[in-house]
Structure formats: C-alpha cells, structure tokens
Amino acid sequence: MSTGKRVGLIADKDAYFRLAVAAVLTRHFGFSEILEASSLDEVLERLTDNPQTEFVLLDLSMPGAQTPTNLRSIRECFLNVRVAAISAPTSRRDILQALEAGVHGYIVRSPPIDELVKALSVIFGGGVYVPPCLADLSPNLISLPEGSTEKREILPSVGPSPSVHLLTARQRDVLDLLVQGKTNKEIAIALKLGEGTVKIHMAAIFRYFGVNNRAAAAVAGARPYPNRPRGVLNEEPSNGGRDAVGPATGGFRRVDANVPRHAPV
Numbered sequence: 716m717s718t719g720k721r722v723g724l725i726a727d728k729d730a731y732f733r734l735a736v737a738a739v740l741t742r743h744f745g746f747s748e749i750l751e752a753s754s755l756d757e758v759l760e761r762l763t764d765n766p767q768t769e770f771v772l773l774d775l776s777m778p779g780a781q782t783p784t785n786l787r788s789i790r791e792c793f794l795n796v797r798v799a800a801i802s803a804p805t806s807r808r809d810i811l812q813a814l815e816a817g818v819h820g821y822i823v824r825s826p827p828i829d830e831l832v833k834a835l836s837v838i839f840g841g842g843v844y845v846p847p848c849l850a851d852l853s854p855n856l857i858s859l860p861e862g863s864t865e866k867r868e869i870l871p872s873v874g875p876s877p878s879v880h881l882l883t884a885r886q887r888d889v890l891d892l893l894v895q896g897k898t899n900k901e902i903a904i905a906l907k908l909g910e911g912t913v914k915i916h917m918a919a920i921f922r923y924f925g926v927n928n929r930a931a932a933a934v935a936g937a938r939p940y941p942n943r944p945r946g947v948l949n950e951e952p953s954n955g956g957r958d959a960v961g962p963a964t965g966g967f968r969r970v971d972a973n974v975p976r977h978a979p980v
Contacts, residue, residue: 721745722767726752727774727801736772736831743832744839746770755779756885756912762793763911769795770839772822775802775813779883786816788919799838810849820844882923889916890936893929 723746725733733751740746750765752758755777762768771789775781781802790798799820800813810821820838822831823846837844882890885906892902899917903910921927924935 720747720767721769722748722750722765723770723772724750724752724758724761724765724768725772726755726758726777726780727772728753728777729774739828739831739835740770744835753777755785755883756908758789759912759915760909762789762796763909763915768793769797771796771798773798773800773818775800779885781809781813782881782883782919783812783816784919784922785883786813786818788915788922790817792915792918797838799834799844807849810846814843814845818843821846821849823848882920886916886919886923889913890920890932893917893920894933894936896933 721744723737723740725736725740727733727736730753737746737749737751740749750761750768752761758771758773758780762771773780773786773789779785786798786800789796797819798817799822800818801822801824802809802813803824813821820834820843822834822844826834834844834846888906889902892905897905899910899913902908903913906913917929917932920932920936924932926932926935
C-alpha cells in the first residue's frame with residue numbers, strides 16, 4: 716500500500732492458530748498490523764471499521780461463514796480485500812462452492828508452514844490458490860485424519876446441503892426488524908451492530924431472496940422461508956386485511972426515499 720502499512724485480519728475461533736498465522740504474515744509478508752475476529756459478525760465489524768485492511772483469512776467453521784451467500788457478500792462489499800478461506804478437509808463440492816463465491820484461495824486447515832507461505836504467496840501475487848487435495852477428493856467422500864484407512868461416504872444429495880443457503884441467526888434478526896419497518900440505523904442500535912455490518916447482512920438477505928431493494932425484501936421476509944423460526948413477528952395485523960403479509964406492511968414506518976414503497980417481488 717502507498718503508506719507502507721499492511722493490515723490483515725485473521726478470523727478463526729482458535730486463538731493459538733490466530734497467533735501462528737499472524738507470525739507468518741508479519742515475518743514473511745511484511746504485515747505491520749494484524750486484526751483478529753472469532754465470529755462472522757466480528758469480521759464484518761473489523762472490515763467496516765478498518766477500510767485499510769487488505770487481507771482476510773476466514774475460518775469456514777464459524778457459523779454463517781461457510782454460506783456461499785455470505786462469502787459472496789463479503790467479496791462484493793469489500794472489493795479491495797483479498798479473502799482466503801480455511802477449513803478442515805471436506806468434500807470437493809464445498810471447496811468449489813467457496814471458490815465460486817469469489818474467495819482468492821482455499822487452504823486446508825493446519826498446513827505445514829511452508830505450504831501456508833506458498834498459498835499466501837499465490838494469493839498476494841494476484842492468483843487464486845486451489846488446494847492440491849482437490850484433485851484427489853471424490854464428490855461423495857471426505858478426508859479423515861492422516862493414517863486412517865477408513866472411507867466415509869456422504870449420502871448423495873440433490874442441490875445444496877440443507878444449511879448452505881439458509882440465513883444465519885443474525886441475518887434473521889436483521890430481516891425481522893426490516894419487516895417491522897426499521898431503518899438500518901435503528902436495526903444497528905437494536906442489535907448493537909455497526910451500520911456497515913447491517914448493510915452487509917442486508918446484501919446477503921437481498922441475494923437470498925433474489926430481490927434488489929428493502930421493500931421487496933420485507934415483503935418476502937414476511938412470508939414463510941426455510942429456516943424462519945415460528946412466532947418471530949408478533950406485530951398487530953394491519954387494517955389492509957392481507958393476513959399473509961400483514962405484519963410487514965402494518966409495521967412499515969419508513970423505507971429508503973429512493974425505493975418505491977410498494978415494489979414488485
């Protein structure tokens with residue numbers, strides 16, 4: 716960077732692993748500041764508050780992090796940040812889904828130091844790092860600990876796995892408040908989040924429902940969707956008599972000025 720200061724973010728639940736990767740980034744790649752996060756919400760907060768961040772190593776075992784929708788939203792909202800995913804050995808499908816979401820590399824967890832340096836060199840050099848194990852993984856098999864001779868099958872499935880494209884708990888919170896007519900600022904205050912974090916969740920929600928504005932997302936969110944808990948919205952029905960979306964339309968107070976109040980879905 717022009718200032719000579721390189722800032723990276725390590726998002727992993729394992730504090731010892733964060734320390735190890737931080738040492739690699741500082742010693743081998745000249746990073747002068749390493750931020751840490753242990754949840755997806757913390758990742759979004761750090762990226763929003765530190766726009767100079769140029770690299771994120773994201774642990775896909777964190778809730779919500781493995782969702783392609785969230786990975787793609789991070790990439791689209793932070794265009795200048797290079798994102799590498801790290802995870803335990805998994806299926807070919809999971810690796811390809813992460814790469815298709817736009818990450819700059821997929822690193823299998825606990826690699827030797829020289830392999831980690833090699834992977835990061837590819838990523839910082841402008842390439843996309845693909846793990847060598849991808850060539851050896853069957854779509855229906857997952858790797859087991861080294862030394863094990865057992866093969867474990869994943870049952871065949873049609874389409875994405877059940878949790879792949881579902882909204883996270885935090886995104887459902889944001890959506891429920893949106894349906895009640897809250898603005899981004901009000902949602903941020905209610906959930907104790909930064910407005911930038913709320914915007915990222917909004918982007919994921921829009922993509923989930925296939926809409927491009929708040930009004931359409933609110934209408935879609937008032938209807939049943941796969942992992943919506945029952946009884947979330949307890950608003951009084953509106954006078955409009957539309958029971959299916961009464962809580963959404965009845966709760967509206969404000970929407971963005973540039974968005975039509977009644978948008979087609």
